[in-house]
Amino acid sequence: MMEEKKNETLLEIKDLKVSFPVHKKWLPAVDGVSLEIHPGEITGIVGESGSGKSVMSQSILRLRDHDTAVRYEGEILFEGENLLQKPLSQMRDIRGNQISVIFQDPLNSLSPVHTVGNQISEVLILHKQLSKEEAGKRSIQMLKMTGIPDPEACMKKYPFELSGGMQQRVMIAMALACEPKLLIADEPTTALDVTIQEQILHLIRDLNERLGMSVLFITHDMGVVSRICHSVKVMYLGQVVEEAQTQELFENPCHPYTQGLLACIPHLRVERGKELPMIQGSVPSLSNIPEGCHFCTRCSLADDTCRNCPPPLVEISPGHKVKCWKYADGSKEREVTAS
Numbered sequence: 001m002m003e004e005k006k007n008e009t010l011l012e013i014k015d016l017k018v019s020f021p022v023h024k025k026w027l028p029a030v031d032g033v034s035l036e037i038h039p040g041e042i043t044g045i046v047g048e049s050g051s052g053k054s055v056m057s058q059s060i061l062r063l064r065d066h067d068t069a070v071r072y073e074g075e076i077l078f079e080g081e082n083l084l085q086k087p088l089s090q091m092r093d094i095r096g097n098q099i100s101v102i103f104q105d106p107l108n109s110l111s112p113v114h115t116v117g118n119q120i121s122e123v124l125i126l127h128k129q130l131s132k133e134e135a136g137k138r139s140i141q142m143l144k145m146t147g148i149p150d151p152e153a154c155m156k157k158y159p160f161e162l163s164g165g166m167q168q169r170v171m172i173a174m175a176l177a178c179e180p181k182l183l184i185a186d187e188p189t190t191a192l193d194v195t196i197q198e199q200i201l202h203l204i205r206d207l208n209e210r211l212g213m214s215v216l217f218i219t220h221d222m223g224v225v226s227r228i229c230h231s232v233k234v235m236y237l238g239q240v241v242e243e244a245q246t247q248e249l250f251e252n253p254c255h256p257y258t259q260g261l262l263a264c265i266p267h268l269r270v271e272r273g274k275e276l277p278m279i280q281g282s283v284p285s286l287s288n289i290p291e292g293c294h295f296c297t298r299c300s301l302a303d304d305t306c307r308n309c310p311p312p313l314v315e316i317s318p319g320h321k322v323k324c325w326k327y328a329d330g331s332k333e334r335e336v337t338a339s
């Protein structure tokens with residue numbers, strides 16, 4: 001039964017392209033991304049700032065549609081229905097109910113003028129049609145589940161009266177109140193100190209195991225990926241450049257960009273006994289996307305093929321795909337790790 005569920009697809013993104021108008025041209029911040037999320041899975045999206053992680057994840061809930069001109073191509077199928085074709089009024093029913101999102105800064109998502117209790121209750125009254133009393137009881141349960149020590153007292157507080165870690169827990173309680181099937185977590189621990197970060201990661205993992213909720217976890221931090229994600233997609237300039245199960249990606253990172261991200265974790269470099277190449281420079285802007293491989297301007301191994309032709313995404317072992325010319329011509333033995 002469990003196996004059957006695992007094989008179902010909760011979310012399927014097919015060749016998604018999301019473009020914004022820049023200097024009178026439509027430029028893609030997300031450029032042909034495909035992914036599948038199954039029930040109960042934690043899928044990580046990792047990449048530096050500007051790689052398109054947030055645009056991609058916010059597109060699922062169409063969060064940019066209100067305040068900016070945006071063009072979508074491809075499909076985002078949630079339980080088989082294309083969210084890109086839904087009117088925004090229907091998206092409101094899906095947000096917070098079937099798909100929830102938590103962000104880096106909880107204060108941006110929480111209202112400063114309402115108590116914690118009122119805010120969580122409101123979501124339940126709106127989406128689950130609970131009475132005020134039932135919603136209050138359920139809110140206390142949710143706060144308890146996220147490990148808030150005195151949930152009854154927390155209900156009466158305003159967000160600014162809580163610490164950063166507690167605010168993040170309240171946001172998680174609110175996001176999970178309606179038992180969504182998918183949680184999008186966009187850098188939820190980046191602004192927190194390491195001990196609180198660890199607690200929040202543990203909480204998300206625990207809720208994922210207990211409730212079977214799927215998670216799309218967005219981060220720039222490979223260390224965080226290793227602690228929470230079952231599988232990972234590495235994004236660079238709008239494209240997935242490598243994807244694999246987490247353990248496989250850490251044991252056998254193939255794309256020079258993935259290797260560069262892993263080189264930022266010092267203990268991993270020591271464990272591997274082999275220096276991984278550090279990445280120089282920063283992610284180019286949308287108006288400076290290279291013609292061939294998007295990473296060629298920062299790759300020490302790039303040659304003319306890389307500069308002129310976009311590489312295909314090649315499956316090098318079951319479930320492990322790489323978008324790099326070094327793997328596309330069958331010469332996998334070519335040493336990708338810079339010496």
Ligand SMILES: Nc1ncnc2c1ncn2[C@@H]1O[C@H](COP(=O)(O)OP(=O)(O)OP(=O)(O)O)[C@@H](O)[C@H]1O
Pocket residue numbers: 020021022029047048049050051052053054055056068220284285286
């Ligand atoms: N409304 C917009 N108009 C033009 N360009 C945009 C718009 N929104 C995002 N971009 C561009 O899209 C690219 C991807 O941005 P995105 O925020 O998804 O990156 P990210 O990987 O999530 O980085 P960060 O972690 O800093 O949020 C960036 O180059 C950004 O400048």
